[in-house]
Amino acid sequence: xxxxxxxxxxxxxxxxxxxxxxxxxxxxxxxxxxxxxxxxxxxxxxxxxxxxxxxxxxxxxxxxxxxxxxxxxxxxxxxxxxxxxxxxxxxxxxxxxxxxxxxxxxxxxxxxxxxxxxxxxxxxxxxxxxxxxxxxxxxxxxxxxxxxxxxxxxxxxxxxxxxxxxxxxxxxxxxxxxxxxxxxxxxxxxxxxxxxxxxxxxxxxxxxxxxxxxxxxxxxxxxxxxxxxxxxxxxxxxxxxxxxxxxxxxxxxxxxxxxxxxxxxxxxxxxxxxxxxxxxxxxxxxxxxxxxxxxxxxxxxxxxxxxxx
Numbered sequence: 001x002x003x004x005x006x007x008x009x010x011x012x013x014x015x016x017x018x019x020x021x022x023x024x025x026x027x028x029x030x031x032x033x034x035x036x037x038x039x040x041x042x043x044x045x046x047x048x049x050x051x052x053x054x055x056x057x058x059x060x061x062x063x064x065x066x067x068x069x070x071x072x073x074x075x076x077x078x079x080x081x082x083x084x085x086x087x088x089x090x091x092x093x094x095x096x097x098x099x100x101x102x103x104x105x106x107x108x109x110x111x112x113x114x115x116x117x118x119x120x121x122x123x124x125x126x127x128x129x130x131x132x133x134x135x136x137x138x139x140x141x142x143x144x145x146x147x148x149x150x151x152x153x154x155x156x157x158x159x160x161x162x163x164x165x166x167x168x169x170x171x172x173x174x175x176x177x178x179x180x181x182x183x184x185x186x187x188x189x190x191x192x193x194x195x196x197x198x199x200x201x202x203x204x205x206x207x208x209x210x211x212x213x214x215x216x217x218x219x220x221x222x223x224x225x226x227x228x229x230x231x232x233x234x235x236x237x238x239x240x241x242x243x244x245x246x247x248x249x250x251x252x253x254x255x256x257x258x259x260x261x262x263x264x265x266x267x268x269x270x271x272x273x274x275x276x277x278x279x280x281x282x283x284x285x286x287x288x289x290x291x292x293x294x295x296x297x298x299x300x301x302x303x304x305x306x307x308x309x
Contacts, residue, residue: 025159026058029152033060036148040141042132043112045148046070049156051124069105074129076101077116081127090142091116095134102131113138117145119153124160126153212242216303219296220244225305227290231259232301238263241301251282258283262295263302269295 033045037060044066047058059070077091093101095111102112111134119126128149132141216228227246231238231253238260240250253260258281262269271284272292283304287293293306 025155028155029058030060032148032151032155033058036128036130036144040130040132040136040144042130042136042141043106044070044131046074046127046129047148047152048074048127049125049152051156051160066105069102070129070131073098073101073114073131074116077114077129078127081116081118088120088146089118090145092138092142098131110134113141115141115145117142117149119146119149121153121157124153124156126156128152210242216242216244219303219305223305223307225307227287227293227306229259229304230301231263231303233263238301247286249286251286254282256282258293258295259302259304263297266297268297271295 029047033047036042036045045060049056059067073093076093076097080091081089093114095113098112098114106112112131113134113136114129114131115138116127116129119128126149128145130141130145130148212230212232216230219225220228226244228244229240229247229250230242232241233239234241238253240253240259243250251257251259255261258269258271261281270292271281271287271294273288273290283293283295287304287306290306290308293304295302295304
C-alpha cells in the first residue's frame with residue numbers, strides 16, 4: 001500500500017555513486033544505516049541523496065547478491081515516487097510485491113516489508129529505504145525511516161555547506177594570489193619604467209663623439225645585456241654608430257636586418273636562439289652565441305641588445 005495515491009508511473013533514475021561527500025560524512029551515513037537496521041530488526045538499508053554538490057547512493061549490506069535486490073527494490077520504489085512531489089513522503093511495499101524483487105537475496109519462505117521515506121530541504125533531497133521481516137508494525141518501520149531520512153538530510157546539508165565554504169575559501173585564496181601577482185607586476189613595471197626614464201634622462205644629457213657608445217652601455221646595464229649595437233639615422237640613412245667590444249662584426253642594415261626592421265615597424269623585435277630559421281635576419285648569425293636578443297627602436301635609431309641567459 002502507498003501513502004501517495006496515484007503516484008507517477010515515470011521512473012526516477014537510480015542515483016549513481018557520484019557524490020563528493022567527505023569521508024567523515026560517508027562514515028556517518030554508514031553508521032546511520034546500521035543504526036536504522038538495528039532499530040527495526042531489519043535486513044537492509046539504502047540511502048540515496050542529491051544536492052548542489054553531487055549525488056550518491058549507499059547500500060548496507062553491500063554484497064553483490066544484496067546489491068542487485070536492493071537496486072531492483074529501490075527502482076520499484078522510485079517509479080512510484082513523483083520527482084516533483086513535496087518532501088516527507090513514505091511509500092510501502094508489502095511481501096507480495098517484494099517476492100520477486102528480493103529473489104536470490106533472502107530465503108523463499110521468508111516474507112518482508114519495505115518502506116521508503118523522502119526528506120528534502122532546498123536543493124538537498126534524501127531517500128531512505130528500509131527492508132525488515134514481515135510482522136514489524138509498518139508505522140514503527142516508517143517512523144524509523146523518517147528519523148533516518150531527517151538525519152541523513154542534516155548530514156548532507158552540513159556537507160554541502162562545508163563544500164560551499166571550501167569553494168569560496170579556495171576562490172578567495174586564488175583571488176588574493178592573483179591580486180598579489182598583479183600588485184607585484186605593477187611594481188615591477190613601475191621599476192622598469194623608472195629605469196627607462198632614468199636611461200632616457202641620461203641619454204638626453206649625452207654629447208660628444210662617444211655619446212652613442214655611452215647610450216649603448218646605459219641600455220646594456222638595464223638587462224643586463226652582454227652585447228649591443230646602436231644604429232642611428234644620419235642623412236636619412238640608418239647606420240651603425242657604436243657597438244660593444246663583444247660584437248665581432250657589424251651587420252648590414254638593409255631589409256634583412258632586425259635593427260632596420262625594428263625601426264621601420266616602430267616596434268620591439270625579440271629573437272630567441274633556436275627559434276629563428278634561415279634566411280632570417282643578419283643579426284641571427286651575429287648573435288648566434290647568445291640565447292636571445294632584442295631590437296628596440298627610438299626616435300632616430302634603434303639598439304640591438306643580446307643576452308646569454
